[in-house]
Amino acid sequence: MPERTGMEVSIALSEAVKMCKTDVVSAYPITPQTHIVEHLAELVADDEMDAEFIPVESEHSALSACLGSSAVGARTFTATAGQGLELMHEVMYIASSMRLPIVMALCNRALSAPLSVWCDHGDAMSIRDTGWIQVFAENGQEVFDMTIQAFRIAEDADVLLPVVVNLDGFNLTHVVEPIILPDQEQVDRYLPEFHYPYPLHPDKPVSMGTYAPPHLYIEVKKAQDEALKNSKQIILKAWDEFRQIFGREYNPIELYCMDDADVAVMAMGSINETVSLAIDELREEGLKVGQLKLRLWRPFPHTELREVVKSLKTLIVIDRAISFGGPGGPVCSEVRSSLYEHEGMPHVIGFVTGLGGREVKTSDFKKMVRKGVEQAEKGLEEDYEIVGARE
Amino acid sequence: MQSSEELPGWKDFKPGAVVTDAGSARSYKTGDWRSQRPTYDFEKCIKCGFCYLFCPEGCIHVNDDGFMEADLYHCKGCGICAHECPMHVVTMVED
Numbered sequence: 311m312p313e314r315t316g317m318e319v320s321i322a323l324s325e326a327v328k329m330c331k332t333d334v335v336s337a338y339p340i341t342p343q344t345h346i347v348e349h350l351a352e353l354v355a356d357d358e359m360d361a362e363f364i365p366v367e368s369e370h371s372a373l374s375a376c377l378g379s380s381a382v383g384a385r386t387f388t389a390t391a392g393q394g395l396e397l398m399h400e401v402m403y404i405a406s407s408m409r410l411p412i413v414m415a416l417c418n419r420a421l422s423a424p425l426s427v428w429c430d431h432g433d434a435m436s437i438r439d440t441g442w443i444q445v446f447a448e449n450g451q452e453v454f455d456m457t458i459q460a461f462r463i464a465e466d467a468d469v470l471l472p473v474v475v476n477l478d479g480f481n482l483t484h485v486v487e488p489i490i491l492p493d494q495e496q497v498d499r500y501l502p503e504f505h506y507p508y509p510l511h512p513d514k515p516v517s518m519g520t521y522a523p524p525h526l527y528i529e530v531k532k533a534q535d536e537a538l539k540n541s542k543q544i545i546l547k548a549w550d551e552f553r554q555i556f557g558r559e560y561n562p563i564e565l566y567c568m569d570d571a572d573v574a575v576m577a578m579g580s581i582n583e584t585v586s587l588a589i590d591e592l593r594e595e596g597l598k599v600g601q602l603k604l605r606l607w608r609p610f611p612h613t614e615l616r617e618v619v620k621s622l623k624t625l626i627v628i629d630r631a632i633s634f635g636g637p638g639g640p641v642c643s644e645v646r647s648s649l650y651e652h653e654g655m656p657h658v659i660g661f662v663t664g665l666g667g668r669e670v671k672t673s674d675f676k677k678m679v680r681k682g683v684e685q686a687e688k689g690l691e692e693d694y695e696i697v698g699a700r701e
Numbered sequence: 702m703q704s705s706e707e708l709p710g711w712k713d714f715k716p717g718a719v720v721t722d723a724g725s726a727r728s729y730k731t732g733d734w735r736s737q738r739p740t741y742d743f744e745k746c747i748k749c750g751f752c753y754l755f756c757p758e759g760c761i762h763v764n765d766d767g768f769m770e771a772d773l774y775h776c777k778g779c780g781i782c783a784h785e786c787p788m789h790v791v792t793m794v795e796d
């Protein structure tokens with residue numbers, strides 16, 4: 311069995327960035343992402359990492375600096391959380407539209423007001439439509455692995471899109487977990503050198519982010535959408551090669567206890583570990599319940615979803631974000647829309663919970679499963695409920 | 702605007718719509734933004750070059766007779782040349 315090293319997940323992530331031989335890091339510290347930035351700054355200052363660390367005055371500048379460094383063909387990393395991501399917002403679209411393969415660690419944090427530094431997915435949902443590839447990690451090992459995968463996927467000549475690796479603030483960033491660290495040789499074999507096809511270079515000038523009048527804009531957007539959708543094939547290939555080299559398997563939707571399940575719970579991020587415990591207990595009580603861990607958020611895995619839910623009667627979707635006045639949590643409403651008008655699909659019941667770092671226990675998930683099944687039987691799947699708010 | 706047969710389709714763009722030809726903005730026809738165009742009475746012209754200096758589009762050139770006039774492929778018809786000309790050489794007319 312490979313040796314496991316106990317490390318804080320933020321430190322493990324930084325070590326992954328180092329092992330990827332990242333050329334440029336530009337970031338602005340913000341809770342709960344600070345340990346990543348601090349550790350990377352230390353690695354660069356101590357000459358353990360041959361990279362430029364660009365200190366900036368804001369997150370807007372951090373991501374703007376990343377645009378420039380990625381555009382010259384440098385492997386580029388940044389990290390942020392919550393309000394910091396909001397300040398980056400306009401630059402997010404520019405990075406994806408200019409097809410710059412920047413990798414970002416997003417340490418999921420609830421948005422103000424009221425001020426919160428704790429975890430939910432409100433920040434991630436605010437960038438849902440910015441055109442980045444978006445993945446969610448469940449534990450420290452996944453954070454480490456997905457960071458390495460992110461560079462490989464982003465920089466593929468058929469992708470050239472930025473990637474967000476989502477990890478739950480505190481629940482992942484600040485916990486110490488056993489991490490299997492690969493050999494440098496394995497990472498080098500998996501991740502080839504980055505060659506941007508049209509780098510900014512004085513010998514061969516190019517213009518990026520130019521003006522597009524109405525007779526050109528929609529074509530450029532269509533090309534960008536196709537690129538994001540087509541990236542799924544490359545992501546699957548990159549995950550398959552990861553399994554061959556590192557021995558760990560990654561899929562757009564991970565299955566747990568799904569073989570004979572007629573009810574399933576779908577969630578993203580670290581609460582999946584708690585959901586698994588609830589599934590174990592409900593199975594002991596005789597309920598045929600399984601779990602779907604949604605790992606790939608963009609591009610959304612429509613075909614994989616329809617395949618894994620077709621034998622279910624009820625699908626319970628857990629969101630850690632609200633779409634105020636909308637059709638439910640963002641994940642739930644996308645799942646519903648993905649399944650709508652397809653034959654034999656389950657009832658979809660949505661619960662919004664775990665906002666602003668509120669702990670969600672095994673017993674809470676068990677209650678949601680029972681309530682969801684009851685609601686589905688009564689045909690109440692249009693409703694969603696915010697779970698955990700006191701009366 | 703060019704006809705739709707000449708315009709690129711979505712598959713024709715390089716990633717991120719990067720432009721690899723230097724100076725390609727020159728081929729962008731801003732002349733079709735125009736609702737008025739400049740006309741000239743060169744008999745009054747003293748060749749001071751004010752129109753050349755003030756033109757925000759940089760589209761004024763010296764013609765074969767040594768007078769300055771706008772290149773109508775790029776001229777947007779803003780009328781700044783007509784406003785600045787001290788000799789009232791330039792008159793804007795409906796295009």
